[in-house]
Amino acid sequence: MHTNRRKFMLGSTGLLASGLAVPAWARGESLSHARQGFGEVSGERIALSVDRHHFGVGGRKGHAIAVNGTVPGPLVRLREGQNIRIDVTNNLAEDTSIHWHGLLLPFQFDGVPGVSFPGIKPGETFTYEFPIRQSGTYWWHSHSGLQEQEGHYGPLVIESAEPDPRYDRDYVVLLSEFSPRHPHEIARMLKVGEHYFNYQMQTASEGDMPLDERLMWGGMRMNPRDISDVTGATYTFLVNGHGPMDGLEYLFAPGERVRLRIINGSAMTFFNIRIPGVPMTVIAADGMDVAPVEVDEFQIGVAETYDVIVTPPAGSHALVAEAMDRSGMGLASLTSHKGHRATPPPLREPVTLTMADMGMGSTDGAHGGALNHDAPGGSHGGMDHSGMDHGGGDASPAMDHGSMDHSMRDTSNLPPDVKVGPGNDMVAPMPMDRMDFPGLGLDKVDHRVLRYTDLKAARPNPHRMPTRQLTIHLTGNMERYMWSFDGEKFSAVTDDPIRFAYDERVRVKLVNDTMMAHPIHLHGHFFELVNGAGMMDQPLKHTVVVQPGSTATFDVTANEPGDWAFHCHLLYHMHAGMMQTVTVRPFPAPEDEA
Template sequence: MKQDESAFMSRQRFSRRLFVKGLAAGGILSAMPKLLYANTNDTRLGSAPVLSGQEINLVIAETPVNFTGVTRTATTINGSIPAPTLRLREGDEVTIRVTNRLMVPTSIHWHGIILPYEMDGVPGISFRGIAPQETFVYRFTLKQSGTYWYHSHSGFQEMTGMYGAIIVEPRQDESIKAGQDHVILLSDWTDEDPMSVFAKLKVQSDFYNFNQPVVGDFLKDASTLGTTGALEKRKMWNQMRMSPTDLADLSAATFTYLMNGMTPAGNWNGLFNRGEQVRLRFINGSSNSFYDVRIPGLSLNIVQADGQSVKPVSVDEFRFGPGETYDVIVEPEEDAYCIFAQSMDRTGYARGTLSVRPGIVAAVPELDPVEWLDMTDMMGAMDHSAMGHDMKGMDHSTMKGMDHSAMKDMDHSAMKGMDHSAMKDMDHSAMKGMDHSAMKGMDHSAMKGMDHSAMKGMDHSAMKGMDHSTMGHGNRSNSLAKPSQTVRHASTEYGPSVDMRVDTPRTNLDDPGIGLRNNGRRVLTLSDLRSATGVLDDDRAPTREIELHLTGNMERYSWSIDGLEFGQSTPISLHHGERVRVILQNDTMMTHPMHLHGMWSDIESEEGDLLVRRHTISVQPAQRVSFLTTPHDFGRWAWHCHLLFHMDAGMFREVVVS
């Protein structure tokens, strides 16, 4: 705890200097002339104007903004931050005219909306972008309902203000009843030019990290853990040239965190009537910030994730990355509550107030202490005690005369409870590259004639109680019932673009992540989420598996997939209508919110059970997450990390559906 306290104190000292909480007013200085708004409806204090109907006009221009005491130029849609909330209706065909009043090309991407690829708004992939002074007409039919958002997909325009909420009302009656309905769009703002921020990271990737391990931390650790303990704690990090405090590339040293375009000092205020249910549509529209959101005193009842209904789950707190959305129902009883969204690196927060009338405030919590990444984040599920070949509870003594020579790359990951007592004459001499790490409870009672003498490089360390009695040897389709756990690094992961690879990833989804483990609050994890009945409409088994590794080199500040940045990559080809499994393995120490355009990502458990439908999946360090997808729409689509700098550095793939 001593270390935590010191870290906290040092952060406090810095936060006072570095964390710009903003001006009370905040926001656009001179609002755009009224005539630029299409269909302007009521505007709530600090909230975006709402546009609805089937015809919408948006104008993109530069407007002055002042969040921190200095005036800067923002890139805005209809002159507001956030951009107007688009309230649309499921089943409607909408026509959205986007006019570019910038000096450079622009674009708008409708994040999470299923539509034809030409309407997806990614310059260079879906279309050519919107040239200065041009108007591009987006036209598509809404096939879904829920909370989504829209943002520029050009350069760093999103980071300078181009983001807004989309609410698609269900065609049928809204099943989620709430007296009040507030969009809570979290974002981040820097007074610096984003490209110069990026260029700084190219020179010094820890430029904005002011929570680095210092001599004092070591001395404190030495007094509690002993010198050896303190050295041991740092050994692997220092040896591998990795920082345990590398939690975010950008911190409050440059960011002011915003809630509905308001600084913490500006204190966005949402109202409710006592006794009614309030629906909060949380959208992480930030460029580079993960937020940990809670409302002290209230349980957050999660009812939708990425716009899709889930079986309600009640938590105290949730973490979400750029691109993700959560719809939350709360039942406030007091006069005022603080909506508190601290950044994952604990350098600052966005904050607003829910109250029964304007002007009341609730206490703002302290930031949590900075936690160091641990070995789970670096190495995944590595367990030294289970390494080696100390197979237990297995009896191979009577195995005979089996021929497994055609077995390759099998995944026995979920096998449990083995009994090999009747195996005879087996020959496994040609088996290679198998991973039996998670086998449990197997029964081999009908196996005969096995010979294992020439098996090499197998690791049966975690096998328990196996049953092979009904195995169809040589039948590979069985291996697709569950996601493969055999780690297959790409050949391009061994070069200068990759600073580490994870050989023992963790596949459990019940980890809230660094800084949220054991914090005394109930924190949402991916394993808590179950799509509501009817959401997962495709129960076909996958016919093939695609494995991609999220990679990077922090020292060079480069981000990639399989060690290849976008410019070096080739597209992922998907076949129209196929059911395909994608495994994303994170070989870095940062969490990456991976957003696949144009189709849903149906997350499955390590056992292959479908869990929840998402459009953006945050993959934690050293984690291996599997999802199924069905490409229903032809065309070329983007697939990238939604941390804007990671995307722009090259953690980006094109997808071809044909």
């Protein structure tokens, strides 16, 4: 039976499709909750225990960190309006922590060692205590070292104070990855060679890239298949801790409206989500309700969450989470017949970067042209940039590649406050706003794909005009695997935070000078995407994906005092230095003194 390397990488899905028996090692052996993948905790006081563990899936076994005995850790289910106390006991031989991703809370309980608290020492118990001020789909994870990669993460659902009539059945879909390699070994390999895990490099004759572009990529020593730093070469992609051969099922009755709370709890993987033949209605992004929008597929960046409602017909349907670089997939079955597995689609062809991904302009609107807010229908306009000036678009006409004066390694165009050195050797010559771009690999599909420009707040947001603008460059040296903001990694700026005045309204423009997509997360706040929606309809998010060679803009009201982490949520990028601290001062006076 003929196969190729890419199909073999998926392995388990191929066996599933062929109907072969599932071997014992593929059944999530270390999971004590075989069907769900994790337990559930709730109530006014919750206890979590962090321990060393072993984990095995898909023939890969290795060391892990378990919380309450499972990888992932338990679903923490809370309710809006309650006061919660969570006791976290550290049974490791090293410090640990838990960050409550997307929650609004006092900064000292945000769980970032060195920023908002000292961490949890071995043998100690730390009590998190805070009121629940919101509802929606979130998650939690360690913010200590690389523990998140080892299994120290889990889902978090906050039930709304009022019943939600939009669905009949409710499921968590937690996406992640597992590698038998220790994360510090992965970090070392990335330092040695940034393409270490990339088995999808182009050959001299593969694809339809023009010769002049091939020569240009080669001259800059860059790889147009550099989509993901860590791939299916070492990762098994998981849904609720289960590999693609485990047969994870989500049961439903025909006619039911099923809510899927999709969480990207991975360390490094963007996923493309689809249920072939079943449309999805997006109703929330990052826990916040949005106006419903029906799509057939969407890309979810690391640390983002999307809630969708589906009404599948009777039968079994593949719930597919395909890695953005298409080196593998997570898989489950949405089925009305218990024990019946859906047949998954094959992996699609690998993605190849373009000139637009290098920040060198775009020759067609379908591949990430800047927004035209005056276009009919609002969000999907062409390349007319005359109507846009919100600090996010530095648009340019199509380029003559043969006479190009700039390259990703020319840093002369960076502003003077952006540090140039060994850790910053890239600059996007002409970055454009790409809020209308659906994600790498999804701009050429023939079905409906979600774009940030499709998102609108479900209810109007009070709006204030920003009083100042802040521009931050996302920088790095891919060959040395160094990542930073404004050319300086976190260890160099720990005493020089980004400063916001309490209740200040700021427009933040992120300029991605690199060839990789970065999911940028601000702790303790929600911001409004400047995505072409009306001022009061801009959607709230806590994480925004900044596409390669592009800009993204958001408005934030700094109304949560304290010190907050601000970083790329690709774990190894953050570990290498792509992080800053945002400090919001002064603290407001207590209400009884105001």
